[in-house]
Structures are given as structure tokens and as C-alpha cells.
Amino acid sequence: MSVSNSCKDAWNYAKSLLIGLGVTGKNFVKPTITVIYPWQQVDNMSTFRGHVELIPKDDDPFTPRCVACGACADACPSHCLTVVAPPKTPKPKADAPAAALVEGRVIPKTEKAAAPEKSRAPVQFFLDYSMCSLCGQCERVCPAKSLRFSNNVYLTGFSREDFKIDLLARMKSQGSGQPAPSRQKPPETAPVSEKEKEPA
Amino acid sequence: MRDHTAAAAAPKPPVDTSLWGDSYAARFEPDPSGERMIVNMGPQHPSTHGVLRVLLELDGEYIVRAEPVLGYIHRMHEWMAENRTYAQFIPNMGRVDYLHALAWNWAYVGAVERLAGMEVPERAEYIRVITCELNRISSHLLWWGAYLLDLGAFTPIMYAFDDRERILDILQMVTGSRLTYSSFTFGGVSTDLPPEFIPKTREFISSLRGRLPMFRDLVTDNGILRGRCEGIGILDLDTARRYGATGPCLRGSGQPYDVRRAEPYSIYDRFEYRIPTESACDAMARYFVRLSEIDESLSIVEQAMDSIPDGPIQGKGPRKIRPPKGEACYAVEGARGKIMIMVQSDGGPNPYRVKLRAPGFSNLSLFAELAQGTLLSDAVSILGSLDLVIPEIDR
Amino acid sequence: MSMTISLADPLVRLILALVGIFAFVALNGLVLVYVERKVAGFCQRRPGPLHVGPQGLIQPLVDALKLVGKQLLTPAKGDPILFWAAPLLAFLPVALCFLPLPFDASLKAIDMNLGLVLILAFSGVNVIALCLAGWGSGNKWGILGAARAVAQSVAYEVPLLLSVLAVAFMSGSLDLFVVTESQGAWPWQWYAMKNPLAFLIFIICAVAETNRAPFDLPEAESELTAGFHTEYSGMGFGLFFLAEYANMIVVSGVAAALFLGGYQGPVASGIWWFLAKLYAILLLIIWLRWTYPRVRFDQLLNLSWKRLTPVALLVLAGTAVAVRLGG
Numbered sequence: 070m071s072v073s074n075s076c077k078d079a080w081n082y083a084k085s086l087l088i089g090l091g092v093t094g095k096n097f098v099k100p101t102i103t104v105i106y107p108w109q110q111v112d113n114m115s116t117f118r119g120h121v122e123l124i125p126k127d128d129d130p131f132t133p134r135c136v137a138c139g140a141c142a143d144a145c146p147s148h149c150l151t152v153v154a155p156p157k158t159p160k161p162k163a164d165a166p167a168a169a170l171v172e173g174r175v176i177p178k179t180e181k182a183a184a185p186e187k188s189r190a191p192v193q194f195f196l197d198y199s200m201c202s203l204c205g206q207c208e209r210v211c212p213a214k215s216l217r218f219s220n221n222v223y224l225t226g227f228s229r230e231d232f233k234i235d236l237l238a239r240m241k242s243q244g245s246g247q248p249a250p251s252r253q254k255p256p257e258t259a260p261v262s263e264k265e266k267e268p269a
Numbered sequence: 270m271r272d273h274t275a276a277a278a279a280p281k282p283p284v285d286t287s288l289w290g291d292s293y294a295a296r297f298e299p300d301p302s303g304e305r306m307i308v309n310m311g312p313q314h315p316s317t318h319g320v321l322r323v324l325l326e327l328d329g330e331y332i333v334r335a336e337p338v339l340g341y342i343h344r345m346h347e348w349m350a351e352n353r354t355y356a357q358f359i360p361n362m363g364r365v366d367y368l369h370a371l372a373w374n375w376a377y378v379g380a381v382e383r384l385a386g387m388e389v390p391e392r393a394e395y396i397r398v399i400t401c402e403l404n405r406i407s408s409h410l411l412w413w414g415a416y417l418l419d420l421g422a423f424t425p426i427m428y429a430f431d432d433r434e435r436i437l438d439i440l441q442m443v444t445g446s447r448l449t450y451s452s453f454t455f456g457g458v459s460t461d462l463p464p465e466f467i468p469k470t471r472e473f474i475s476s477l478r479g480r481l482p483m484f485r486d487l488v489t490d491n492g493i494l495r496g497r498c499e500g501i502g503i504l505d506l507d508t509a510r511r512y513g514a515t516g517p518c519l520r521g522s523g524q525p526y527d528v529r530r531a532e533p534y535s536i537y538d539r540f541e542y543r544i545p546t547e548s549a550c551d552a553m554a555r556y557f558v559r560l561s562e563i564d565e566s567l568s569i570v571e572q573a574m575d576s577i578p579d580g581p582i583q584g585k586g587p588r589k590i591r592p593p594k595g596e597a598c599y600a601v602e603g604a605r606g607k608i609m610i611m612v613q614s615d616g617g618p619n620p621y622r623v624k625l626r627a628p629g630f631s632n633l634s635l636f637a638e639l640a641q642g643t644l645l646s647d648a649v650s651i652l653g654s655l656d657l658v659i660p661e662i663d664r
Numbered sequence: 665m666s667m668t669i670s671l672a673d674p675l676v677r678l679i680l681a682l683v684g685i686f687a688f689v690a691l692n693g694l695v696l697v698y699v700e701r702k703v704a705g706f707c708q709r710r711p712g713p714l715h716v717g718p719q720g721l722i723q724p725l726v727d728a729l730k731l732v733g734k735q736l737l738t739p740a741k742g743d744p745i746l747f748w749a750a751p752l753l754a755f756l757p758v759a760l761c762f763l764p765l766p767f768d769a770s771l772k773a774i775d776m777n778l779g780l781v782l783i784l785a786f787s788g789v790n791v792i793a794l795c796l797a798g799w800g801s802g803n804k805w806g807i808l809g810a811a812r813a814v815a816q817s818v819a820y821e822v823p824l825l826l827s828v829l830a831v832a833f834m835s836g837s838l839d840l841f842v843v844t845e846s847q848g849a850w851p852w853q854w855y856a857m858k859n860p861l862a863f864l865i866f867i868i869c870a871v872a873e874t875n876r877a878p879f880d881l882p883e884a885e886s887e888l889t890a891g892f893h894t895e896y897s898g899m900g901f902g903l904f905f906l907a908e909y910a911n912m913i914v915v916s917g918v919a920a921a922l923f924l925g926g927y928q929g930p931v932a933s934g935i936w937w938f939l940a941k942l943y944a945i946l947l948l949i950i951w952l953r954w955t956y957p958r959v960r961f962d963q964l965l966n967l968s969w970k971r972l973t974p975v976a977l978l979v980l981a982g983t984a985v986a987v988r989l990g991g
Contacts, residue, residue: 085492093424093955096428203451204359421957422958491957647960
């Protein structure tokens, strides 16, 4: 290894080190790029997809589009969703008379009576967010397009119970403009009756 | 391959296990002279990139024997596949290798599409390419930062994460997540590109291209780094072939094997890109391959955005798919190598068997041979240059 | 020979100097921790300590209090006497090294004409401390770290000594005060300009002797999980930390005195010039840490034995010839 070669190598080595120092030095005087939460906020959260929430009907902000088919609960890999369908209204019997007697008037069968508006909206809709992996399968399979991702970034809680979210209550509070209740109780074992929601 | 049958049948000498807790260390017999030290690197160690345990037999600073011990983060993904429907398994793929989650997503949905004979619309293919290449860039940036952190430089990882934040913001626009993406569906992608995606990505591409010279000045040309990487971990082509190494490990040894060219999938044949290959076979060669791949990925993303067509993003298919009986494989070029998934169906709603081939597993098996006779610092450098993600290896 | 100050008794002067030195070291330890973390932060485009006190100024104090409050654990497999002797051995001799430093023309703690020898001798005690720390831990990683530290320190003593000798030739004395006086007030009169190679060798050896990056293998975080101080908790670790910073201050002070003219300056010579030059070199050492990766161990030893030592010998020979010819 000749002396001139080693001198050249040493010079290149030293030059590379000095250039490196220059890079760090230049970055030293540049402003910081970190965002010191919570005194400052980041600005890229509008595209964040948090937990799912129910989409209300266009004409009624307190009723979801959901038809309680249970496809989302089936599709969830972690079984996070609990959907309770409304009780079934009894179908008219097959051997009913050709004409129906309604309120003293005879209505022929061909004339379709105005059936009472039966709502297929679910009675309960709970999401166990502590198990959710934000995969989006529920949102994808919904036939009524009733689920969307919320932008609930700053969801915090003190216990697992805080992450069992009552999505119906959330939707209703969004419709009325009130903030959603902070503590939401999950359903009891026999979820048939309408549950009273605890105020915030 | 060592023949274990004779060794297993022979009577074993009694081993003093009072100092060593477990069976691995007990079988890792030291030499009788007692001059060598057996050390556990990991499973908790700052530079093993996950829960990897490496049993080292050290003669002073030189490594005489190295044996990686796996399984500390085995999460039974393949079992989970057999107990979930096809669609329910998609989010698992994001968790196998969280750094290049979209490649694993792609391999799985591709295998199921191949099995079920589903078509993917054009626009969905373009979206898949763009997002997967952006994910590859973010994976390589993290590798670069973490490699230098292992070598003792604390600043480059911060610079790398600055650029990576921008990629994560861009990918959040499309997929909604920053790390564990699961936005591919059978027959397409789940969400379309929002209108601000393309301008923002173009802006990002030009900003990253402006940063790469700074990375070169600070790190690549640095004499100390060259001393740590040049001539370290020489992986000749024959050894690489024997162990089934793929990805930058193989391309750093001179073999230009890239799944996107060798087993073309999707629309990669429409883009012009090089396969960066180096012939020096050392850690520096693998370093150069990965940095060049960042350039190539940027170029692919640009070409894809220039020619992306309009159209649907989701092909036709039932919501709950039941592929016909049979099996299909699909291979994808991940950031670490060739990801291959085999899906076997028996006609039911759940897969019968899903085999996940992780490139890291083959790359890690190289380590035992590469680390022999090297210094401890070199072992750390070799481990970093193999770009391992242990959750992917353990699945 | 000594300048007259109000207290003529040398013992009283020595005690006052030691008290002052301990205060200086403690204060500087706190300041240096803060400066290091802030420099690291700004190089990495982040703010560093920010919340404890205004702009994070009280952070080092709070950290020191935290360290003092932690439980002192002794590893079961280690030797407790050696284990706990090591931090003390690391920290106490460094305080002695401050005595010959020429802070100001009138601040002479002790009248000694072998100041440089004292500093070099007591810096070597650090090696024993590292050795004991690694061995007393009973931890294999600690032993590796200790072995590395010993080899590194021994290797870099030689070129350090040779470069210091070159300066001693130029000034004709080993007393730091005389060396400072023999330089001038202006930068072109400093020995750094007259003998730049010696300066460069000294800085490299100084960084290596204090185990600072890029030569920080004994405490290589990512390889050895903290090396020789893996097993130390609380104030044991705190003492090593403080000793490292004190060592840094000593070598920066020696560099300022030997090569940068000490307390002399173009206008108003005094202690402020000495401190300014000391902090400039300290900042350089901190800057180096946050820029470079670690040098591999055998490359480190090669650098010392194969490159620095021959060059330092040549520099010494050249300086001797130049001084002789210069008369």
C-alpha cells in the first residue's frame, strides 16, 4: 500500500467525516419538526379511520339505515359487534279470508292495505372496540351501507368498559348535536328490553 | 444438512444445567477447555429487531458458533386462517410483517383470487401497485434508520422517520391506517384514491428525491460506516441459493432475481424499472441495493400515477366467497424478499390450509453461517443488513 | 514562583481549590447533561428536554434527584466490594485532574511543574475503574465491555502522550501555566496553528480516552446492552455518568490550555477565554457523538496502533528537530 494511496484514503475518510458534520450542523439550526401534543395538534387526522359508527337515514337523523341483518357481526374476525334485531311483527295467516275486515270496512285483498310502518332498525348495536382491529370487514359487507368509519381519534378511557361503545346512542347524540355519553354500558345477558342509557 | 438421527440415538453425556435455564442452552455444549463464553443475545436486545434470541459461543470477541432461536412471537397465524373465513383472515396479513403489510395483503388476496378465478379491475391494480410501492419505501427507510441505530448513529433514524411520516400520512388517506393496513379485498381494493392523493404523492416524491443526497452525505459516504459494512457478511451466491435467500440479500450477491420479473404478477410488466443488483456480496452491497430500490419504487409510483385509468375498484364476486376445491399459490416481491402464500380450499367458508412463506425465515438461516468467525460488532452489522422482522419469521 | 494571592498558605489554597473544583464539576455535570440532550434534540430536529422547568433547564437536576432516589442493587453473582469500588474509582481521581488546569493566570491551586504528568497519570485510573465495574458485575456482557475498555484506553494513551510531549517540546515545560504563557493571545500564535497534526491527534485520542462516540464501544448500547455499566442502578450509574462528563471537561481543558492559548485572548485575557475555549471543544465532542456510527473494535485499535502512533512519533520527531533548529 503506497504512501500516496494511504494519504489519499485518509484524506477522503476525513473529508467524508467533515461532510457528515456539516449535515448534522445544518440540521441543528433548522426548526424542529415535532408536534408537542397537547399544546399543539397534528393536522393529518381528517383521514383517520377510527371505529365504525352508524349512518342515519337521510330523512330521520335518529334512525339508522341498518336493517339488523347481522352480516357485520358475522363478518367481524374478532366478534366485536352485538346487533339485536327488533322483535318480529306477526305475518298475516295463510288461510285468511279473501277480504279483510279492518275497522268495519271490507277491504278486498287485491287492494293492498297500507301496512303499518315496521321499522327494521336494530334495538341495540354495540361495538366492543377493545377487540376491534379496524379491518373494515363490517363496513364492507353491510348491505344497507349503514356503517362508516368515524373520526374519533382522541377516544380515551379508564377501563375496558369505556371501549364498549353504544353506536345507537352515538348516532342519536350526533343527530341531536349533543355530545355522546362518555360512559356507555354494554348489554346485559338477555338483551330484549329497551335499555335506559346512563347520562354522561 | 446434519444428520440428526444418529445423534439423537446415541447416549448423551450428562450436562450440567445448573447455570443454564433451558434446553437450548443445555444442548449448546461448550468446549471442554472452558475458555469460551456462551452468551445469549436476546430475546430482549436492542438490536435483534424483535424477539430473536441468538446463542453465541464467543472466543474473546470472535464468534465461534451462532444459533438463532425462534418462536418467541409465534402467534399461530396459519391456525387462525383455518378457523376464520377467507375475508376474516385479511387483517391478519397486516400483522404478519407490519412493515410491508400491503405486500402480505396482496399475496393473500392474490392467492384467493387465483383460486376462485376472480378478476381485478385495472384501476384497482394500479392502486395496489402505488400503495404497495409506497409501503416498500417506508419499510426501507425504517430499515435504514434502524440499521444505523444498531451501528451506533442516533440521528439518521430521526431523519428517516421524518420522511416516513409523510408516506404514512399519504397511505392513511387511502387505507385509513398508518401501519397495519388491510385495505385490499378479493377482487380489488376497498377504497378509491381521494382527489388530493396524487398531488400530495408527487410532492412527496420530489421531496424525498431531494433528501436522498443528504442521506448519502451523512451516512453512505461516511468512512466509519464503510468500515463497518464493507467486507462484512460475505454471502456468496452458492450459500444464498442453498438457504433460499431472496430479496436484497440475494440481489446483493449478484443474482438479479426479483419476483416482479421472474414470476410477473399484476401489471408490473407495464412499468420500466431496473433491478438493482450488486456483486460485492457484503453488507455494503445489500445496503446499496435497498437504497437503489427506494429510487426504483419512486419511479414506479410516478409511472403508475401518470397512467392510472378511471373505473371501478372492486371486481364482481360474492360477499362471502367459497372458492372451489383446490389450491393456489401467489408470490409477491416484499421488501425483504419473496413472499409466497399457498391457499388450499375444501369448498367450505374457511380455508383448509394457508401456508405463509416468509422471506425472513430463509434470510435468518443464513445468519448462523455468516456470523461464524466474525466479531460481535460484525454480527450486529450482519443481522441488520439481513433486514429481519421477527414477527414475520415466527408468524 | 507562585503568584501572591490573599491566602498564602498552600494547604488552605489547595482545600479551597478542591471545594471549588467539586462545585465546578457538579455544576458542569448538570449543564453538560442539558447541553448534550439539547444538542442531540436539535440535530435530530426535535426540541429535547422542554417541560421540566423553563425550556427544560431543571431536567438534569430532577434526573440527578431521581438517580439518587433509586435502589442500589448488587448483582448476586458479582463481587460487591469491587462492584461498588468501581464508580468511586471512576469519579474521584478525575477531580484531582482539575488541579493543574490553568483557569486563570492568578488561580493557581497547586504549585507543580509536572501538571501534565499528573493529569495523564490520574486519567489512567479510569481504566481500573472500568475493569472492576465489568468484573464485579458478574455479567458476561459487562466483562466484554470491560475488556474492550481496557484495550481501548491503553491503546490511546500512547498517541495522547506523544502529542502532549510534542507540545512540551515546543514550550519547554510540563507545567500547564508555562505552556499557556508561551503561546500568544492571537490565534496564529497558538500551538494548534503551529502544530495542527498534534492537535488533531490529541482530539482523537481525547474522544477515545473518554469513551465517547464514535469510540464508545465499552458502553455500546446496541451491542452490549450498556456494556460495563449494565448492572448499575441509581447513583452507581450516576457516578459513572458524572465521571465521563468530568473526564470530558478535563481533556477539553487540557486541549484549551495546550493548543488554544488557555486564558489568553486578543482582548481582556482571563478565565472567560479559557472557559469559552473549553466549551467550544466540549461542543465539538458532543457534536461528534450525534453524527457518527460506532467504530468497530479492531478498527479502533488499528487506528491507534497502526496509524496514530506512527504519525505521532513522526510529529514528535519533527517537532524536536524544528525546536532545535529554531533555537
